[in-house]
Amino acid sequence: MTAHSGMKRLLLAMLSWMIAMAAFGAQSRSAQVIYTYHDPMSEAVYRVADECYAPVFAVEDWGWKVQLDRDDVKLIAEGKKITVPIRTVGGRQVIPVKLALEKLGADLTWDDSSNTLIAKSLVNGIKIDGNKLEISSSLPVKANIFSMDNPSRLVVDVLGAKLLDDATISMTKNSRMKQFKPDVVRVVVETPDAQKLAQATSIASNDLTISLDPNAPSVVAKPVGPPPGENPDGTDSSSPDQPGPGQTGSQTPRANGQPGDPQFADLLVDAESSSSVLVLLRNAGALTGPVEFRKPDPSTLDVVLPGAHLKLPDDFKLKTKSVIQTIAVQGANVTILRLTLARPMGAQVTSDSGEIRIQLSKPNVGNGQLAGKIVVIDPGHGGHDTGAHSNGVYEKNLTLAISLKTADALAAAGATVVMTRKSDVFIPLLERNNIADQAQADFFIAIHINSNTLANSMSGSIAFHHKGNDTSRVFAECIQNEIAQISKLPNLGVWSDGKIYQSGFSVLRNAGQPAILLELGFINDARDRARLQTQDFQDGVAQAIVSGLQDYLGNGKP
Numbered sequence: 379m380t381a382h383s384g385m386k387r388l389l390l391a392m393l394s395w396m397i398a399m400a401a402f403g404a405q406s407r408s409a410q411v412i413y414t415y416h417d418p419m420s421e422a423v424y425r426v427a428d429e430c431y432a433p434v435f436a437v438e439d440w441g442w443k444v445q446l447d448r449d450d451v452k453l454i455a456e457g458k459k460i461t462v463p464i465r466t467v468g469g470r471q472v473i474p475v476k477l478a479l480e481k482l483g484a485d486l487t488w489d490d491s492s493n494t495l496i497a498k499s500l501v502n503g504i505k506i507d508g509n510k511l512e513i514s515s516s517l518p519v520k521a522n523i524f525s526m527d528n529p530s531r532l533v534v535d536v537l538g539a540k541l542l543d544d545a546t547i548s549m550t551k552n553s554r555m556k557q558f559k560p561d562v563v564r565v566v567v568e569t570p571d572a573q574k575l576a577q578a579t580s581i582a583s584n585d586l587t588i589s590l591d592p593n594a595p596s597v598v599a600k601p602v603g604p605p606p607g608e609n610p611d612g613t614d615s616s617s618p619d620q621p622g623p624g625q626t627g628s629q630t631p632r633a634n635g636q637p638g639d640p641q642f643a644d645l646l647v648d649a650e651s652s653s654s655v656l657v658l659l660r661n662a663g664a665l666t667g668p669v670e671f672r673k674p675d676p677s678t679l680d681v682v683l684p685g686a687h688l689k690l691p692d693d694f695k696l697k698t699k700s701v702i703q704t705i706a707v708q709g710a711n712v713t714i715l716r717l718t719l720a721r722p723m724g725a726q727v728t729s730d731s732g733e734i735r736i737q738l739s740k741p742n743v744g745n746g747q748l749a750g751k752i753v754v755i756d757p758g759h760g761g762h763d764t765g766a767h768s769n770g771v772y773e774k775n776l777t778l779a780i781s782l783k784t785a786d787a788l789a790a791a792g793a794t795v796v797m798t799r800k801s802d803v804f805i806p807l808l809e810r811n812n813i814a815d816q817a818q819a820d821f822f823i824a825i826h827i828n829s830n831t832l833a834n835s836m837s838g839s840i841a842f843h844h845k846g847n848d849t850s851r852v853f854a855e856c857i858q859n860e861i862a863q864i865s866k867l868p869n870l871g872v873w874s875d876g877k878i879y880q881s882g883f884s885v886l887r888n889a890g891q892p893a894i895l896l897e898l899g900f901i902n903d904a905r906d907r908a909r910l911q912t913q914d915f916q917d918g919v920a921q922a923i924v925s926g927l928q929d930y931l932g933n934g935k936p
């Protein structure tokens with residue numbers, strides 16, 4: 379998200395909150411809600427006595443579904459269906475969130491000092507059974523999985539959780555668990571394979587199974603089912619247009635559209651793991667051209683289906699938290715299927731005899747937070763290696779100035795920053811990768827300024843990733859998307875380094891972590907050269923790299 383839209387949203391939220399506060403009277407106070415592993419609710423909420431009121435649709439941030447009635451609202455949340463009263467305050471409809479959370483079985487406390495309602499999931503079982511660690515809880519939780527050395531151990535931090543006093547615990551002699559922080563339950567398993575096992579990423583569930591088999595690091599999450607006899611959207615399960623579990627859309631009668639046109643029931647999630655989602659569109663019919671896809675931004679995937687007439691109901695939802703919205707835009711003789719992803723993901727789209735396969739890959743982003751991540755900033759060139767130069771301006775000086783600002787901005791956002799050079803010295807290319815590996819860096823960002831043979835012939839910025847590295851490509855998309863918004867220079871996009879050299883760039887080819895190389899502009903283009911030297915541009919790039927990294931990390935989204 380850009381600073382701009384974030385600010386606008388905050389202002390709007392504050393404004394409506396002030397109206398609501400005035401209407402509620404003097405006894406109400408501004409508050410916050412933290413629900414299990416989710417970020418604090420972004421909408422303004424307020425406390426009246428012991429209750430907490432939030433705008434009705436704010437709970438959709440938690441993946442809940444809202445059905446408005448006259449005096450109450452039905453919430454379909456975490457596989458349950460509950461009803462709470464609705465109030466209209468200052469023209470806004472609000473609901474008692476604490477009551478709703480109570481009905482779902484959350485552990486609730488008010489932190490009076492910050493006026494924050496904290497809703498935790500109750501962990502009622504931790505079991506190590508052969509090669510599996512099983513964690514069950516009253517509400518879906520997420521686990522932050524990592525390894526530690528001496529002795530080698532796997533650490534599973536269950537976020538937003540409280541250990542029940544009478545939980546069913548079954549541990550081995552090499553494992554232990556405790557309430558590590560007020561909202562974190564920690565399980566530690568001593569194993570020589572900890573590093574391998576820590577590659578697994580958790581998705582949210584109230585039934586997590588974490589593999590302790592080093593040959594198959596994974597987290598299996600039992601999906602949160604719909605309430606008995608109901609589909610998650612609340613429609614009758616006998617409705618002919620809804621495929622049931624395990625049933626494919628191809629068996630569904632075709633109610634509308636032309637014969638052979640794909641129907642929404644033909645669009646489904648076929649497989650999901652911690653690292654990927656496979657979405658299938660079956661019976662796509664006789665398309666009149668090849669299927670193409672594009673990503674207008676790192677979290678949006680457009681699949682272009684020439685000749686198709688795919689219709690989706692307004693409230694259509696794929697059964698995965700990785701895709702938050704799916705719409706079909708109908709053109710004259712084309713349908714564009716737009717998937718809005720929970721966070722930036724890689725995408726591959728293939729088609730085979732009327733079946734479209736959309737493969738989304740979810741980069742492993744740990745806990746999804748920038749704080750605590752190790753970022754290497756690599757200012758290009760230095761010392762006798764001046765890099766490109768034009769009109770007395772040297773690449774090595776620009777890259778260092780921009781890198782120092784970027785390092786400050788990243789540190790201010792909580793990241794640990796390592797620089798390959800902080801002054802005008804020469805560092806060999808391989809040494810730059812060694813520095814990153816020794817620091818156990820999570821990310822590598824090389825900063826460069828471009829140049830070409832003909833002055834004033836090319837302008838703009840490019841983000842490079844190593845050819846064939848999908849994770850680094852998603853990373854490059856996120857950073858470039860933000861740089862394009864501040865640079866005031868043409869956006870030349872994201873490129874594979876194979877486009878420049880057959881073997882790619884050395885610092886990208888040898889990187890042991892997601893790595894990008896930014897060419898921020900052309901030093902031998904008069905307009906670029908002037909812009910590259912401004913504080914506005916240099917500060918903008920620093921902030922864009924912070925925002926791009928935060929986008930990539932997804933803020934803990936599934």
Ligand SMILES: [Zn+2]
Nearest residue numbers: 758765826827
């Ligand atoms: Zn360079």
